[in-house]
Amino acid sequence: MPNLETLQVFATAASCGSFSATARRLGKSQSTISACIANLEIDLGVTLFDRQSKFPTLTRAGRHLLAQAEQVLMANDRLLRTAAGLQAGHEPRLSIAMSDTWQPDRLEAVEQHFARQYPEIELECLIAECEDLIRLVDSGRAHLGFVERQAAYPVGMVSQPLPTPNEMALYLAQSHPLAQSGIQSSAQLATIRALRLSTIHGDRPGPSGGHCWSAPSYLMLLEMTQAGLGWAELPCWLVRRYGAGLVPLPLPGWPRQVTVEAIWSRERPLGPAGTWLLSAILQAATPASPE
Template sequence: MYIATDTLAAFVLAAELGSFSAAARQLGKRQSTISESIANLEIDLGLRLFERSGRQPQLTAAGQRLLPSARQTLAAQDALLLEAQLLADGGDTQLTLVLSDTFHSGDFEAMLAAFAARFPTLALECLVGEQEDVLALVRSGRAQLGLLSGQGAYAADIASCTLARPTQLARYVAASHPLARLAQVGDDDLRQYRELRLQPYHDQAAPDDGRICWSAPSYLLLLEMAQLGFGWAALPDWLVARYGAGLQPLPQPGWPRQLRIDAVWSRQRPLGGAAAWVLQRLRQD
């Protein structure tokens, strides 16, 4: 029995979002198409995957049992396609990447040098984004490949892999800030001063927790605000080391923190040869 990637993605995404219509919106298809794909999958498997008697579809016991295997199958297909695209390695005229400031610039610069030698005539466009902004650019097709701080999980329309080198974040303030004079910093101390918070364009605003807060969609903007003494911010250590003169880390339990860096791409738009090469190179570094 052959099960198409689109059918598996529809099943997984409908299970994750709890709605056929939400899965359709995410995949850019009609709800009727998603419903028909899942119904045909149930016929092929001889199992009912969703209970449809309520307002929203609910996974049956069989659906719950098969969901992890469906995710694993999608991941295996991603690996197969990536290898095939590396072997094909042709036809690309431009590559667009969207990068988080959590991705170490030293790794990026080394990749660029190798990329220029490997693809001397290929146009390259680099965008900057964080979290949901990266995912939105990849989903829309504006970027073929995105790099971002690792999320807990990704929707079924997004393929991902983790890069070899993680990043590290610490909380920073300007040396002239009152918090910089404390030998130990606690949450009560932080609440007395302005937080400089990352807020991507496509992410919902964080709930009001009573903190004084300024927000920006990039770590570099937050770094500049912190340098000017406007508050404290969680920032990538490499970014501060390169651009953050006058900033110092706050001595706080649990900080600094390590974050993994993930590469993401759309299962609706398989990677071309150049993007597959970049991904392989970043995974090896």
């Protein structure tokens, strides 16, 4: 019967794309990884990886069994989180990394309950976006994160979507001449400086001749937009709360829906306080059923 460590090696190898990369990620030798995969193939009676090319690729059976393995690992992760919530001890400090695409009133709704439940825990809230936020969680700097859904996450990271999406829209200062005359097409936006999100650890935008400015925070972009420096895509809740003087641009496809996901590392499971907070936020974010 395959054990959890073997299944983790299998899932990591499928994600990393090579046994050598898997070895580096898990801190093991490449021969250990190869032997682990070979033994798993013997136990299951199927070939999981095609080794004919330079890099091993999943076989048809491997792709099917990978989904099953990930379900087992997720079930184990849920088991560990539930067990952690039942333990008497708790973590002395809980760090949460939040994206401004996530409306913070969902955290505010449970903070008073959290303070009563865990009065001695130090709670730290960090603001970051996309790659920066993911790196905080992946490195262990933050225990739990809330980020706009990404196409892919690092190996070992668990994600769970929040049930209520948020909205993003395009905004321009009301005092801007084009806002007063009215923008009717995306082509008109091309004549105005774009203010874009650019994270510290993400890919840097190419040269734009000054036609595109960037910042790693939506709040900074909001302030730049208020100053009339250009247009920006911003979270609607942020504009409602802090964006005096901004107007939305009524272009096709906007506003757009944004799914926010809670993320944490399987290698560093949430403790009792983190588990409680995540459950409370998910419950607070769930729309009430109509009576």
